[in-house]
Amino acid sequence: MPELPEVETIARTLAPDAVGRDIQRVEVLDPSALHPDPATFQALATGRRIESVGRRAKLLLLTLAPRDGASTEDNAEDSGAILAVHLRMTGRVFVLAPGMETDRTRAVLHLSGGMRLAFADLRRFGSMHAFTAGQGAGSIGTWPFYANLGPEPLSMNAAEFRNRLGLGRTRIKALLLDQSVIAGIGNIYADEALFRAGVRPDTPANHIPPKKRDALFAAIQAVLTQAIAENGSSIRDYRDAHGDAGAFQNHFRAYGREGKACLACGEIMRVMRVAGRTSTFCPQCQPAPR
DNA sequence: ATTTGTCCCTGCGGGC
């Protein structure tokens, strides 16, 4: 399940191969994968050079340059384009070696130099979105999901995090999963951070004192930083742009450990449902809020 | 106003 560290790893492993190449053709295998529609996607992407590969929240972002020969006449307004890939649960982005094919491929970007970039997705929840890079209609800033994204957890500070949790009694895990509150955290890293900070997933935010908020923020940063260093977590589907697995799944202390002994105290790990997600926690280390 | 449920989709594992 690609969350922030997985998408970051994909961006890092993809960039050296993709940056500087031209998108010569967009091969559409599953029209429903391309937004706003396949024709618009092809029109926005084809003939542009990939300037950079990055990440925002759980989105992989390809920044595309204005087209070569864009004259002051007809293409004066061409300020480039942006491709945003959301992998959701089972999406993958691969650099395809010559002759190599992938399963469940939904679209292929044919790049200069014979390189191919494949977007594959078993469960077809993922999607690719094309935007103009300007401020006008069609630009990524007008995409509500993107426009409403909260700050990056690795770029914010503890004070901002404390404030973002607010004064309400919304349960803390729901806030961590809310992309408009803080961007890029999913079920795995929410559980891992809450465990490390000793905060139960259903604790109302207004029951978490400032010091505990700071501890939680530190845990979030530590978990995400270590996960990036380990190239993400590979449970089943996730691979980087070269097909290699990550290793952070070997460091899980909470996620997927229901019924097992807590690594800190030996208590049996339990699950509860918060915000519609299975949440694994230690009843001892993460005591119920009073 | 927050929060829960349903849907999207496919594979897999548990239960019987």
Next chain:
DNA sequence: TGCCCGCAGGGACAAA
């Protein structure tokens, strides 16, 4: 052995 069901979960959306 084999079928059925629930679960996995990010986000949009509807509903309580």
